[in-house]
Amino acid sequence: SKTSTSFVGAISDLFSGRSKIDEELFEELEEILISADVGVTTTMELVERLRQEVKERKIKEPSELQPLLSEIISDMLELEGKSNQLQMNPDGMTVILFVGVNGVGKTTTIGKLAHRFKNEGKKVVLAAGDTFRAGAIEQLEVWGQRVGVDVIKHQAGADPAAVIYDGIQAAKSRKADVLLCDTAGRLQNKVNLMEELKKVHRVIQREIPDAPHEVLLVLDATTGQNAMMQAKTFGEAVNVSGIVLTKLDGTAKGGIVIAISNELQVPVKLVGLGEKPDDLQEFDPAQFVHALFKD
Amino acid sequence: MAFEGLAERLQAVMQRLRGKGKVTEADVKEAMREVRLALLEADVNFKVVKTFINRVKERAVGQEVLKSLTPGQQVIKVVNEELTELMGGEQSKLVKSNRPPTVIMMVGLQGAGKTTTSGKLARYLSKQNHHPLLVAADVYRPAAIRQLQVLGEQLDTPVFSLGEKEDPVKIAEQGVAYAKEHHHDYVIIDTAGRLHIDETMMEELKAIREKVQPDEVLLVVDAMTGQDAVNVAESFNKKLGLTGVVLTKLDGDTRGGAALSVKAVTNCPIKFVGMGEKTDALEPFFPDRMASRILGMGDVLTLIEKA
Ligand SMILES: Nc1nc2c(ncn2[C@@H]2O[C@H](COP(=O)(O)OP(=O)(O)OP(=O)(O)O)[C@@H](O)[C@H]2O)c(=O)[nH]1
Ligand SMILES: Nc1nc2c(ncn2[C@@H]2O[C@H](COP(=O)(O)OP(=O)(O)OP(=O)(O)O)[C@@H](O)[C@H]2O)c(=O)[nH]1
Numbered sequence: 329s330k331t332s333t334s335f336v337g338a339i340s341d342l343f344s345g346r347s348k349i350d351e352e353l354f355e356e357l358e359e360i361l362i363s364a365d366v367g368v369t370t371t372m373e374l375v376e377r378l379r380q381e382v383k384e385r386k387i388k389e390p391s392e393l394q395p396l397l398s399e400i401i402s403d404m405l406e407l408e409g410k411s412n413q414l415q416m417n418p419d420g421m422t423v424i425l426f427v428g429v430n431g432v433g434k435t436t437t438i439g440k441l442a443h444r445f446k447n448e449g450k451k452v453v454l455a456a457g458d459t460f461r462a463g464a465i466e467q468l469e470v471w472g473q474r475v476g477v478d479v480i481k482h483q484a485g486a487d488p489a490a491v492i493y494d495g496i497q498a499a500k501s502r503k504a505d506v507l508l509c510d511t512a513g514r515l516q517n518k519v520n521l522m523e524e525l526k527k528v529h530r531v532i533q534r535e536i537p538d539a540p541h542e543v544l545l546v547l548d549a550t551t552g553q554n555a556m557m558q559a560k561t562f563g564e565a566v567n568v569s570g571i572v573l574t575k576l577d578g579t580a581k582g583g584i585v586i587a588i589s590n591e592l593q594v595p596v597k598l599v600g601l602g603e604k605p606d607d608l609q610e611f612d613p614a615q616f617v618h619a620l621f622k623d
Numbered sequence: 624m625a626f627e628g629l630a631e632r633l634q635a636v637m638q639r640l641r642g643k644g645k646v647t648e649a650d651v652k653e654a655m656r657e658v659r660l661a662l663l664e665a666d667v668n669f670k671v672v673k674t675f676i677n678r679v680k681e682r683a684v685g686q687e688v689l690k691s692l693t694p695g696q697q698v699i700k701v702v703n704e705e706l707t708e709l710m711g712g713e714q715s716k717l718v719k720s721n722r723p724p725t726v727i728m729m730v731g732l733q734g735a736g737k738t739t740t741s742g743k744l745a746r747y748l749s750k751q752n753h754h755p756l757l758v759a760a761d762v763y764r765p766a767a768i769r770q771l772q773v774l775g776e777q778l779d780t781p782v783f784s785l786g787e788k789e790d791p792v793k794i795a796e797q798g799v800a801y802a803k804e805h806h807h808d809y810v811i812i813d814t815a816g817r818l819h820i821d822e823t824m825m826e827e828l829k830a831i832r833e834k835v836q837p838d839e840v841l842l843v844v845d846a847m848t849g850q851d852a853v854n855v856a857e858s859f860n861k862k863l864g865l866t867g868v869v870l871t872k873l874d875g876d877t878r879g880g881a882a883l884s885v886k887a888v889t890n891c892p893i894k895f896v897g898m899g900e901k902t903d904a905l906e907p908f909f910p911d912r913m914a915s916r917i918l919g920m921g922d923v924l925t926l927i928e929k930a
């Protein structure tokens with residue numbers, strides 16, 4: 329159960345508890361979207377679109393607004409020609425590279441995803457590409473043991489690209505179905521660290537044609553507007569193909585992914601809902617929108 | 624650099640005001656509309672923004688201000704004062720107990736930077752000839768103890784651990800006892816990350832707090848946090864009674880509005896900021912300087928200190 333604080337107003341009755349569609353309602357809606365981290369620009373765009381629809385469809389009842397808004401937001405989240413599901417290699421090994429800023433949940437998501445693939449009967453190998461953070465290799469190893477998959481590692485301080493290279497060779501020789509590559513967290517404004525990441529990406533591309541099949545940017549749902557910068561910069565560096573939105577089990581709504589989807593055309597693919605192996609789900613736009621308006 | 628984007632936006636608004644000979648109520652309103660957007664885009668919580676804007680408006684459209692010789696500058700002064708107030712006024716130092724050891728407890732959401740900051744604080748204190756002890760009370764996160772031990776090795780600081788099979792409350796209690804016995808004058812307790820709405824896990828922190836009576840309970844907050852920062856800070860504060868905040872990852876390009884929000888709801892001072900992943904990347908926080916920097920008054924004091 330969620331504790332209610334003075335900063336969280338009841339918003340579920342915004343649409344149902346009203347008799348008419350007026351300025352006040354639109355203003356309140358704006359606040360809800362802003363407080364969900366949707367961001368000023370996208371909020372304005374959403375509310376503007378809603379106003380237009382209301383006019384065009386001659387809508388009078390506030391209760392008709394919620395489905396309409398859900399439709400508009402879902403529209404932004406479901407991208408033409410881009411699936412909200414993971415793209416697996418149809419003939420051969422699937423390589424997935426995980427990237428993102430510090431502490432968002434990359435390593436944990438790899439553990440959860442390994443668990444899921446394993447349950448589907450796939451052979452999974454993990455590559456410990458974070459050689460920088462204290463205890464990062466051991467953390468991935470614990471996940472490897474927990475879900476019963478192999479972890480390829482070097483020593484702390486080793487070249488991440490070399491670890492990934494070895495990971496690829498090991499995964500190939502073990503005939504793995506999936507290789508999940510961990511990388512160290514890095515802030516997108518650190519130029520040298522972004523270069524290091526590009527090198528890792530290049531090694532994968534060089535070793536396996538068409539790989540990586542997914543480059544997943546992990547975003548923490550509690551992150552605010554900076555997530556847009558993260559998506560832009562990581563996108564430019566390593567061609568991000570999808571987003572994993574973690575920590576949605578908290579009270580943060582992760583609304584910034586609407587802006588990211590809309591502006592950068594990167595689909596959300598997975599959501600993290602806790603710290604346990606099973607706490608990973610496919611992204612469901614409708615459910616996400618529903619949660620936006622839930623207290 | 625963090626805060627930069629916010630600084631640019633606000634300075635542009637202020638620049639326009641500064642140039643005006645006459646300032647009307649409409650000018651102030653227009654300026655405040657822009658300030659509002661700048662703050663929201665910097666992730667300052669929308670309720671905090673509302674209060675802030677109302678206070679500035681109230682003071683700025685007062686007779687004395689608009690009729691003064693330099694109305695534009697008077698408005699800027701009001702904004703600066705209110706912003707400094709929002710950031711917490713004076714610098715606030717780490718508390719020191721007169722009955723050592725001083726006990727510091729680190730708390731916060733998952734991945735905020737507690738363990739790293741624990742290491743940084745140990746280094747910061749060692750540099751001042753103190754003898755800190757690190758206590759590994761995170762028994763949940765895979766290899767959390769190992770992470771702290773690696774940091775301890777790097778810093779030559781002992782790490783107290785009972786492994787991951789023990790109760791964190793017991794670990795904290797015995798850690799403090801160990802520190803007393805071995806003449807450590809500071810104890811830094813690293814706890815597991817948790818959600819503020821996780822009742823069981825929050826109870827655990829409360830139990831640790833009651834058992835070891837820490838001198839500092841520091842909430843570690845990621846500077847990139849969005850609107851939810853207020854809920855997190857408010858819950859931790861209500862449950863535990865925080866004594867301070869550490870803002871991490873300020874070496875990024877976040878506009879850092881969470882800093883303002885957290886201060887506003889907890890009224891707890893931001894004591895340190897994290898400026899990188901390495902253990903030397905910790906700095907004391909100066910609210911007044913930060914406010915001036917955001918408004919482009921020049922971070923003169925910091926420059927003087929560095930020279
Ligand atoms: N509540 C919750 N916690 C999560 C979730 N995903 C990850 N975490 C926690 O967040 C913290 C950081 O997760 P990591 O997987 O270490 O993050 P990372 O991105 O690999 O971090 P770095 O490698 O240090 O950059 C850990 O305490 C995880 O247990 C989630 O979906 N929900
Ligand atoms: N760039 C940067 N990274 C930081 C800073 N502080 C911590 N980090 C990184 O953030 C990530 C998470 O830090 P941790 O210290 O493991 O966070 P935590 O709060 O102990 O995480 P949990 O124990 O899982 O809740 C790591 O990759 C750290 O290196 C900082 O000031 N700047």
Ligand SMILES: [Mg+2]
Binds near residue numbers: 434464512513
């Ligand atoms: Mg990691």
Ligand SMILES: [Mg+2]
Binds near residue numbers: 737738739816
């Ligand atoms: Mg930790």
